[in-house]
Amino acid sequence: GGGSGVGGGSGVGGGGGVGGGSGGGGGSGVGGGSGGGAPTCGAGEESPGLDGGVVFVPDGGLTGHVYVAHSVYPATGGFMRYGTAEFFAPGNPGLVDPRCTTSQQAGCTVRDCPGGDGGTQPAPDAGPRVGAGTVTMNLPNGGVSLTRQPDGTYFGFKLTTLPWWTCGEPIDVIASGSATGVPAFAARLPAPNLFRVSQPVSDGGSLPLTRGADLPVTWTPTSGVMSVAISSGNYNLHSLSVQCFVPGNRGNFTIPSALTQRLIPGDARLILGNSTETWVGAGAWNVQVNAVNFPDTFLLSVQ
Numbered sequence: 001g002g003g004s005g006v007g008g009g010s011g012v013g014g015g016g017g018v019g020g021g022s023g024g025g026g027g028s029g030v031g032g033g034s035g036g037g038a039p040t041c042g043a044g045e046e047s048p049g050l051d052g053g054v055v056f057v058p059d060g061g062l063t064g065h066v067y068v069a070h071s072v073y074p075a076t077g078g079f080m081r082y083g084t085a086e087f088f089a090p091g092n093p094g095l096v097d098p099r100c101t102t103s104q105q106a107g108c109t110v111r112d113c114p115g116g117d118g119g120t121q122p123a124p125d126a127g128p129r130v131g132a133g134t135v136t137m138n139l140p141n142g143g144v145s146l147t148r149q150p151d152g153t154y155f156g157f158k159l160t161t162l163p164w165w166t167c168g169e170p171i172d173v174i175a176s177g178s179a180t181g182v183p184a185f186a187a188r189l190p191a192p193n194l195f196r197v198s199q200p201v202s203d204g205g206s207l208p209l210t211r212g213a214d215l216p217v218t219w220t221p222t223s224g225v226m227s228v229a230i231s232s233g234n235y236n237l238h239s240l241s242v243q244c245f246v247p248g249n250r251g252n253f254t255i256p257s258a259l260t261q262r263l264i265p266g267d268a269r270l271i272l273g274n275s276t277e278t279w280v281g282a283g284a285w286n287v288q289v290n291a292v293n294f295p296d297t298f299l300l301s302v303q
Contacts, residue, residue: 062088063288064085065087067289068291068292069294070293072295079163080158081160083135084154085153087129087182087287089130100113106258109243111243112262113235114238132178132182132185133176134175135154135173136174139169139170139172163194164191171191172187172188173186173187173188174186182285185280189277192224192292192293193224193293195219197219197298199218200270206267209300212260215255216252222249223276225246225248226245228243228253229243229272231269233266240264260302265302267301267302269299272295273293275293277290
């Protein structure tokens with residue numbers, strides 16, 4: 001199935017979704033409790049940007065987004081470091097899918113995309129993007145360079161045997177700038193601490209979930225904002241996703257029965273991710289930078 005709202009736009013904590021934004025993808029494994037190592041540091045505070053700590057808040061101008069992600073990669077027993085970026089052209093509000101509606105229920109966001117076309121029509125496009133030169137993401141133990149794609153977005157990844165971060169290391173995002181697009185900018189933010197999921201626990205298969213039943217989730221308390229999200233259905237037919245944001249140091253959350261009742265029977269995914277974020281100004285663009293950690297993706301069988 002295609003995406004169903006978990007995996008769009010602006011990362012965890014920014015109100016825009018967990019997942020790949022412009023091509024990065026969502027979580028990367030099946031199973032419980034791998035987590036990439038137990039965090040041992042506190043929640044931490046957001047580091048000042050390389051511009052001296054000035055944080056720019058969107059004011060209705062042009063927008064862009066940079067997404068830095070870290071996840072386990074079960075196929076190799078290691079980790080994936082990846083990133084995406086996109087910067088919207090003047091007059092482009094970003095992806096608006098007329099097939100979908102978004103609503104709030106029980107403090108969570110529900111995205112319902114009914115009446116799909118079975119994949120016979122191309123998915124709505126976010127419209128024209130502009131460049132920002134070369135975009136790199138650097139941490140003390142290595143970095144990732146993003147390559148601009150044919151659709152104007154940026155993407156890059158690297159497979160490693162060691163985590164990209166563990167506890168609040170500084171992440172530097174640097175764009176060289178473009179004379180015909182986004183000027184040069186630099187931003188710094190702390191990495192979200194790694195964490196472990198303790199409930200649910202998976203044996204590698206699909207976990208049964210009864211519609212209308214509460215779904216409790218627990219994790220080791222961690223930094224940043226935690227997103228607890230379920231995507232169900234098939235985007236080309238009918239999909240529905242639920243996404244809830246809670247403080248990472250809370251350590252637990254229950255998706256209420258009223259929300260699981262709305263899920264579409266069949267295969268679904270439960271994705272947990274914590275994040276940090278900052279904003280930076282680049283000429284007329286307000287650029288949101290998110291750093292996100294995904295320890296696991298759990299497969300569900302909604303009944």
